[in-house]
Amino acid sequence: MLDEIRTADAQKNSCPIRDVLDRIGDQWSLLVLATLDPGVKRFSQLEREIGDISKQMLSKTLRRLEQDGFVAREVHAEVPPRVEYRLTALGRSFLEPMRGLIRWAEANQAAIVAARRGAR
């Protein structure tokens, strides 16, 4: 299965994993998805909860996640404006396998830190 990542035609196009991970593997996407997991959130709420993300990147990240069908965006025509974001079914289903990775990260962070410390 892993070999699909590295086959010849995997380069550039039509490799699902590279494609998906290029969207998801950036600094912020996963964080935004996880923050949306509990439920609907507004823009500024995401900004506050994530804390160290810039408006620009939050905006860009949300836009891409929306484009790829992970989140839904709902604008309420009020003043001041209110924009709500929520996970789609696709977004929620994505977090499922992610939990396995998160469990691994929790279990193995110590080992990584140790390796990092050990390798001088």
Place this chain on the structure above:
Amino acid sequence: MLDEIRTADAQKNSCPIRDVLDRIGDQWSLLVLATLDPGVKRFSQLEREIGDISKQMLSKTLRRLEQDGFVAREVHAEVPPRVEYRLTALGRSFLEPMRGLIRWAEANQAAIVAARRGAR
């Protein structure tokens, strides 16, 4: 579990997931790990198989993966030089939860592409 990603102290430090994903979630790390999955590989072999990675990034990525204990590097003092890379136990164990994500990517790429096409 996901909430660990977004708790207050998750910001900046001591969040295993953010920490791990910062190493792994870049453009190349996962790709290198997957390419090393079948067994030992030399530098130029990785370069060829991945195809669109630059020497510089391959070098840098390998160095970081080595530092974090995912891969082992073995230099043979010959001319021309021969340097071999292989997964460590940690590296191999990491690919385990990754397979879940890869399966998801394969199963859902169509949906993503559709969403991307649909959202104009």
Place this chain on the structure above:
DNA sequence: CGATCTGGTCTATGTTCGAGACCGAGGACA
């Protein structure tokens, strides 16, 4: 002597990112 091999590094150029200024519509306040 000159070419060739490997595993990188160096440099010049282009892309991306974060910080923070700015914006527009309407309501609250004076």
Place this chain on the structure above:
DNA sequence: TGTCCTCGGTCTCGAACATAGACCAGATCG
């Protein structure tokens, strides 16, 4: 009437980072 505030962004600027490609060392082959 005028001024300020809110929210969800966008714009600009300088800094950081990625890419392509030239270059290197040191032994061996012809």
